[in-house]
Amino acid sequence: MSKNRIFSGVQPTGSLHLGNYLGAIRNWARLQDEFEAIYCVVDLHAVTAPHDPKELSRATREVTAGLIASGIDPARSIIFNQSMVPEHAELSWLFNCVARLGWLNRMTQFKEKAGKNRDQASVGLYAYPVLMAADILAYKATHVPVGEDQKQHLELTRDIAQSFNSTYGLEFFPLPEPQIFGSATRVMSLRDGRKKMSKSDESDYSRINMTDGADEIAQKIRKARTDPDPLPGTVDGLAQRPEALNLVSIYAALEDIEIDQVIQEYQGQGFSTFKKALADLAVVRLGPVGNEMKRLTAESGEIDKVLADGAERATQLSRPIVAEVREIMGFLDPKKS
Ligand code: TRP
Secondary structure, three states: OOOOEEEEEEOOOOOOEHHHHHHHHHHHHHHOOOOEEEEEEOHHHHOOOOOOHHHHHHHHHHHHHHHHHOOOOOOOOEEEEHHHOOHHHHHHHHHHOOOOHHHHHOOHHHHHHHOOOHHHOOHHHHHHHHHHHHHHHOOOOOEEEOOHHHHHHHHHHHHHHHHHHHHHOOOOOOOOEEEOOOOOOOOEOOOOOOOEOOOOOOOHHHOOEOOOOHHHHHHHHHHOOOOOOOOOOOHHHHOOOHHHHHHHHHHHHHHOOOHHHHHHHHOOOOHHHHHHHHHHHHHHHHHHHHHHHHHHHHOOOHHHHHHHHHHHHHHHHHHHHHHHHHHHHOOOOOOOO
8 A cells, every 4th residue: 555645835934943843844854754755845835925036045945955954855755846846836726716715714824914904915825725725635645744823724725625526526635634743842932932933033032043053052042031940840830931841842852752751850950050951952953954954055956956856756746636637627638639
């Protein structure tokens, strides 16, 4: 039996940080053993908000370097950028005619991103989840590793697949399942334990970038916000201490152990001791990844070669699927008749 197929995407906007690494990318690397994996740098999604053309290509290469440096093997898995495979945009249009306005009106991420000034949001931002459905279904992916914030979009993908299938009376698309990790970590800002670590936070001290050097990592952790109390003796003792919980969670994720084990080791210790240990661990784990990213980025042509090869392989998979969709929907192909 063939392996199940997973598809996931990451936007090339800003710089990759620890939250992307521990929350997603590191797990993507692990999934390669169990699944046939397709990982996409979703550059078409990145232009739903105003963007700088030079920055788009820079970020596309940087994200690709981050995927490879984190252990995704381009020989085994497919890594490519979305805009190179026109099937995504094409299927997205066809799905625009499947999805209902009412479904999209419920999307909470659009409401958040568009804010009060909804009339000024791009149509692309509104249709963003439909493009995401096309990404996944162009490969008939069965599993999609996504975080909490993307679950609603995956539900929409299932609705689109289901609606297409029932309209045409076929079991054509699988209904893709979310692939949730026990080990995925929701990494919070180093400045505010209730906010997600984010590339759009204006303070660089709020996040650890994957390309930060040892000194920057150590300094950011040293300056991370905490409370004055020592570490508690139980995990429950972290409940009302979001900053403390965040640092302990990051430690556990980097060491691949349970939060409980971290607490057992460091209970009663103050943050000066714990932060030092965390900084050392972060440097050991992230240092090699950041260095490999820098090496790949400096090596001219290497990243582009991976993307070109990935696009070719992705096209081989998606082209026949989208061609079949065209045929099912009744589009005339005069070359065939
Ligand atoms: N919307 C996702 C995010 O912002 C990125 C994405 C685009 C994606 N297409 C996808 C994720 C397909 C999973 C599958 O995180």
